[in-house]
Amino acid sequence: MNDSRPIRAKSGTNHEGTSAHNRRVMIDALRINGALSRADLARATRLTKQTVSNIIEELERDGLVSSQEAVRKGRGQPSTPYGLVPEGAFAIGLQIDRHVTRAVAVDLVGSVLVRDEAGLPPGGPFNGTKVILDLVAGVRSKLAGIVQQSEKRLVGLGAAMPGPFGVAGSGDDPWMMEAWQKFPLLETLAAGTGLDVGLQNDAAAAATAERMVGAAHGLDHAVCLFVGYGIGAGLILNGELYRGANGNAGEIGMALLFADGKSTPLEHRASLASLYQHLSIDPADPDLYARINELALRGDHSIHAWVEAAAADLRWSIHLLETLFDPQTVILCGSAPEALVSRLFAAIGPLLPSIAERRGRTLPRLQPGIADPWSVALGAAAGPISRAFDPRFAAILKDSLQS
Amino acid sequence: MNDSRPIRAKSGTNHEGTSAHNRRVMIDALRINGALSRADLARATRLTKQTVSNIIEELERDGLVSSQEAVRKGRGQPSTPYGLVPEGAFAIGLQIDRHVTRAVAVDLVGSVLVRDEAGLPPGGPFNGTKVILDLVAGVRSKLAGIVQQSEKRLVGLGAAMPGPFGVAGSGDDPWMMEAWQKFPLLETLAAGTGLDVGLQNDAAAAATAERMVGAAHGLDHAVCLFVGYGIGAGLILNGELYRGANGNAGEIGMALLFADGKSTPLEHRASLASLYQHLSIDPADPDLYARINELALRGDHSIHAWVEAAAADLRWSIHLLETLFDPQTVILCGSAPEALVSRLFAAIGPLLPSIAERRGRTLPRLQPGIADPWSVALGAAAGPISRAFDPRFAAILKDSLQS
DNA sequence: TCATTAAGTCAAATGTATTGACTTAATACT
DNA sequence: AGTATTAAGTCAATACATTTGACTTAATGA
Incomplete structure (x- = not known):
């Protein structure tokens, strides 16, 4: 009798939603392009000059943008660029x-x-x-x-x-x-x-960091292959971070590789955890990164072997990510000793042939990203x-x- | 001097965008839940009764929805459900x-x-x-x-x-x-x-078909593993089909499997193309599906071997898709002889342990989808x-x- | 000097959603 | 049977953000 299964529906929107979106679009445009005049913003966002003026005025009141010196560029009234205020x-x-x-x-x-x-x-x-x-x-x-x-x-x-x-x-x-x-x-x-x-x-x-200040700045489709204690992929799809149904999208460390007749998670083969095991190092060592950096810089044989093996796995991972996500670019980032990451990056090329090889590509298939210990924070x-x-x-x- | 790199920005929106969205939200709600009253729609979409009335009236004029018989359910005025008009x-x-x-x-x-x-x-x-x-x-x-x-x-x-x-x-x-x-x-x-x-x-x-009328109906995160002449994955992410930067997202057929010391695209191992090769059949044979259906139903040994091998590869693929996309469910669909798909489906279980095994799951990890020859059309x-x-x-x- | 071009403003208009009071029509209680 | 209560749905006025078109400002170029 009680037919009260919950009704599922997406939420509607109203004026405030419109306004909120347009504010965000302005901020995004200034973030991607640097300072822009109201007229530039109007053209780029397809809003009217008047609307842009209203929103810019509001954003300026809120301390999020500020005007810069007027710029003369040919005929017509000089334009006044507005830029993001970092302290906003x-x-x-x-x-x-x-x-x-x-x-x-x-x-x-x-x-x-x-x-x-x-x-x-x-x-x-x-x-x-x-x-x-x-x-x-x-x-x-x-x-x-x-x-x-x-x-x-x-x-x-x-x-x-x-x-x-x-x-x-x-x-x-x-x-x-x-x-x-x-x-x-x-x-x-x-x-x-x-x-x-x-x-x-x-x-x-x-x-998220790469999108704000790194190699994915302004891109709508990018995949960040992150090497840290574990390994994972951060997904920028349609201009937003993709989280999946439960926030676990991109956990490529659990992808299974078949080698030597048995299946192994990628994480066991290409991650700092696997390096520590390979080198028999205690991960709790406070000088860990310094030690590994030194080993990597001096071209230690044992590290070299791990780098070669891990690079092969990463090459496969990049191919897989390109195949499944069709991004504009893949970014190798990490929270790991910097020398190690750059060795890895160097060892990965050349990439495997994939659908990412297309006419008219402008971005590299693989780019180095932020890889210092503070990148996650x-x-x-x-x-x-x-x-x-x-x-x-x-x-x-x-x-x-x-x- | 000519500083005219193009300005990149997302588009803004206005009243018509708002209205367009709300119309779509209504239609979506009716599609997912079946016929609903204006009051139900108002609650579900968080719009006001008045707004819903206006939009429903408009949709009815446009022939997209129509009223059904009033329903008495407890106190209060009986509600008039509105449903989608198929001929709309x-x-x-x-x-x-x-x-x-x-x-x-x-x-x-x-x-x-x-x-x-x-x-x-x-x-x-x-x-x-x-x-x-x-x-x-x-x-x-x-x-x-x-x-x-x-x-x-x-x-x-x-x-x-x-x-x-x-x-x-x-x-x-x-x-x-x-x-x-x-x-x-x-x-x-x-x-x-x-x-x-x-x-x-x-x-x-x-x-797209599964989302409209199949197992992904009403789901916001689903992956359809499609077995046809080739093999691919169709991605429903955040309630929309995900296409990638170039419309090639989900091309899992090109993912590389390592076996027997060499790497092989999944497509060469688990697709109708691989079956035809395995059976030495000419894919241009007009009675192809009927013949294979018959072989599959009668438990032909050669097909059985292929099914077992392909099922193992699909098991891996499903694990991979769960790992990378974190969907609510994976759907096995195809454009292939029906008996073959059901054999494959049966041979896949049990699935590999993955992050999809979580407390409070309601949907099965793998569901059968549409697999008749008309599904792609x-x-x-x-x-x-x-x-x-x-x-x-x-x-x-x-x-x-x-x- | 003056036409032209472009940025930006002003005030009124437009288009949607919202608000609050009201009407309608059923059930539940006394 | 009568009345209160509950819920659906309507009406008219209002609020809010964008749009429109005319106007102002300020530069260049002929």
Whole structure:
């Protein structure tokens, strides 16, 4: 009798959705092209000059854009370019890794203003929570010391940690599974900071960073192959980060390779974890990166062998990502010793033939990305900035309008 | 001096974009849930009753929805459900395959009203164009004979053929590469029919069909693994078909498997092409499907061996798709003899452990999909319907508003 | 000097969605 | 049987963001 299965539907939109979208489109245009005049913006966005004027005026009042010196270019009234104001918004990014946690504060254009890190005690989230919250609080107060009004312009806290999330059993990496998975991280961080909190995996964070300030800047279709303790792919599809149904899209580390008659996850063959095992190094060693950097620079034989093997696997991975996602470009990024990443990059070429080889290509099939230890924290911070300011379908819908 | 690099920006939107989106949201809600009252629609879409009334009135005038008998359910005025009118819109779908071309006419809800096929002469598109245009014209006129005003309600022609598109060289399938790739198919079809024409690959078409009338109905994240002459994946991501930067996303047939010390494209191991080779059958045989169906039903040993081997490869493919796309479900569909597909489906289980194994799953990880020979043509027809009526980000933007 | 070109503003108009009061029509309670 | 309650749906006025077209401003070029 009770026929009350829930009705599923997408949300509608209204004037505010329109306006929110147009604001985001303006900000996006200024981010991609640099400063533009109202007339340029009107042409590029296909809105009228008047609409652009209204929105720019509003954005200027909000401190997100500011006018620059007028530019004379031929006949007609000189144009007044408007550019993004870096201090218009800030976000905190937080990387939670196995033995360490890092936090950064970035501004609207993705510049890192504050960075700090702390060791994480063993024993999982219950012991680590205080360290993390203290680290965030420290970065936040340092930011407040550098810029005025930073607290009012803080749009959120982005957290990044290795995925996958919410998967039943099967963890052969006990770190992730047992301790953190059941811990209400988002709630704890939200309660402890009072900020809007988002969570993504390392690779997604790296992709978010590449899109804001790296090789994927202004691209609508890019895949970031991220090499860290594990390996994953961050996906920019249709101009937005793609998360999948459960936030686990791109977990290429779990893809199975067949070799020597048995199947092995890519993660066991091409990741820092596999390198540590190959070299019999303790991953908790605090000088880890320095040691590996040195070995890589000096052309150590054992590292060389790993690099060659890993590069072959990455070559296959890149081919696979090109085949399945058809991106404009693939970006190799990571959180790993820099010399190691550049050796890997060099060892990968030439790429396997794929559908990415097409007439009229302009971008390289593979590009180097950000690969310093702070890239994940940066990407974590880029998350809230992107959610708040980038054009996205979801931002138009009534169920996501805040004011 | 001439600083005129083009300015890149996304398009803005306006009232008409808002309205277009809300119309689409209504239609989508009715498609997913069946007939709904204005009040139900208002709650589900978060629009006001008044707005819903206005839009429904307009949709009813346009012949896209119609009222049904009032329903008494407890206190209050009885509600009047509105449902989609199947005859509200039509589209023609066209499959272009190696030796055959098929066309169907479908209505707004995806029912096939007319179907017809024709053999394609060898020699590529120049010889085939007339056959194809005649086939489309025939289906179109049969449709006009069945329903009134069908021409006025025809939203477009969707074509589907094997991918990939626009790839340089490397064709080991000479059929696709040499003949069709350079032929201006879209322009020829548009000129020959006067309709809006779209093009997608077989797998994408299959996914579009599954979303409209199949196992992906109402899902926002689904992957259709399509087995035909080749093999591909059709991707429904965020509720829309994902095409990639060049329309080639999902070409999993080109993914490389390592076996016996060498790498082989999946397509060479798990596709009808590989079966034909395995059985030494001529793919041009007109009774092909019937013969294979018979062999499959009688449990032929040679087919059994192929099924087992292909199933293992599909098992790996499904694991890979789950890993990279994190969909709600994977659907096995195809354009292949039905008995073969069901044997394959049965032989695939049990699936490999993956991130898809999570607490609270409701949908099966793998579901059977549409696998009759008409599925690609159906999906091709579903393309224009979807483009015209489903909620999509692009539909909001000014640069896509027609009227 | 003056026509031309382009940026940007002003004020009124337009198009959708929203608001709040109202009507209609059923069930539930007394 | 009568009345209160609940929910669907309508009406008319309002609010909000974009659009339109005329106008102003400020430069170049002939």
